[in-house]
Amino acid sequence: MLHSQRVIPTLFLALLLGGCGTLDYYAQAVSGEIAVLRARQPIGELLADPTTPPELKARLALIRDARDWAVTALDLPDNGSYRSYADIQRPYVVWNVFATGEFSTEPVQHCFPVAGCVGYQGWYSEAAARASAAALAKQGDDVYVGGVPAYSTLGWFDDPVLSTMLRWDDASLIATLFHELAHQKLYVKHDTRFNESFAEFVGEQGLREYQAQHPLPQAVDLDARRARSEQFTTLLLSVRARLAALYRQPLTADAMRARKLAVFDELRTEYAQLRAQDWGGKGWYDGFFEAAPLNNARLLPFGLYDDDLPAFATLFADAGGDWRRFFDAAARLAALPAARRAEQVQKLKLAAPKT
Template structure:
């Protein structure tokens, strides 16, 4: 499950939840230090310092070559005591593949709640369990404040990634600050993923002094893409099977008994785990999909959590080709094509595929 690049918008919510998140965010801001000062003092581990030194060059590249607008973000650094900067909680219905969402001002519906404290996340999980939801809790290494406040760099962003992955994360999060479509979280994540990976390859090719093998990065990326496509096939397959199971369960009197229903559902989940490796046929080995769908660790929230990120890359590839294979043109074109609110998810993706409005690169705001 990928939690590394999720957006933390929950601090915009109202009520006690907002208060707790606001205090957490303020505590992070209080502890931030200018990156230049951290590098000069040379008191961090060398691996962290090496990544901090590439931040400014990567951001300059992202602005000039892609048209991203990171603003004043990533100028400061926050060392964390914990391995993750925050934790998220997701929930889904037990009797249908329906992911619970929460609505937030400005950004719209989001499929999770975020917490700066793991105990608070687990407390929320217990609350959702009592409300009869399936749940999922995961750590987050990076998030974006979407331009409302400057984002600092967190030590979790440095510690959980290789140098290429760190560069990719910087570009990914900067993309969220540049183009974000409220209510369409899957599109936002897929777009950021698509552009960040292509841009990282370009950046590594331009900077051999980093001693990072761009060919190896591309090989790993391509290997992951093959596994991703196969994983998507399996995801579609099991969702069709589970949807049919849940529809049939509505007519099955025996399944009105919750224990009997859940026991039968667990058999379905165990079958998903048992058949996963055979379906993937080894293409998942050495990729982020290697340990997906583990026995005893599957529920509707897990399945739908995967669905957020394993949606569509093909329409974005079409938009990229329609833009002459230039990321900066692609991004500007998408800003135009998506300037009015889509009617629904289908309309949004169709606009992406059809997006080929020629735009002068000089028109882009730097």
């Protein structure tokens, strides 16, 4: 995403569609989604209502116009999603629980028939999410609980614009809108990396085109933001690679823990250098270090959004910037067997122009 707090913003409503899990987990998922859907109000009605606060009206009008534009300009789905608004009266709509083994960089997987396997669980209650995380931590896992402002049901329901999404600036809000609609356009079971990189490209490129035609009061230098995001992601991926190499070594548990802590100390030092030398002292990602203790699980979401973006940029360029041709090409790529798809994505990445 374009905002600095990196969390996976898409809860694929796998938890409503069957699979492994406890009855309590599914019960909270069903009741949580129903509560969100019941809170929906048509954006058109809110804009016509004289009691709607002016600031909210301005944001909703922006969303309405961008949503309509996306149908014709980006060939994104023309349906009921993001044409209503829900004030859910809490800071996040769900809280995702990520977990890894103490000496592993691989996520604990949760698999569902429709959405496939994902490396997290989503809870509509922060308390329930933290209780789940505590149970995993008691087993010895590294855990992280991340608040999620937005998600997509992949077209199963008409998703509303959530009050939690209004925390973002206009550019991030519009990019998120396009990102979530892209998930309704194309989704591949068991391939979170493909899905998120694809949707992130649609969100960013869509925002570029939207800003070119509709200058925003809060103008955003997308190239600068992307460069910072790539620098930070590269840093975290290098740390994850160091940890993976460490965990393959024949060390005692105590020695491994000491080395693990040292790697995270190195991360803090390297981030401070990046902030001072490249960003003029601006702490664009300070929140990452302040939100929760550093561990394996904190690193899980990174790379899902950024690493394969060049592949989709190449695909878009090959399509001559035509969105329908791009989506057709992406669908053909998605239809390949997993290994072949990964191979083709890598070739597309290598063909991307260097910046």
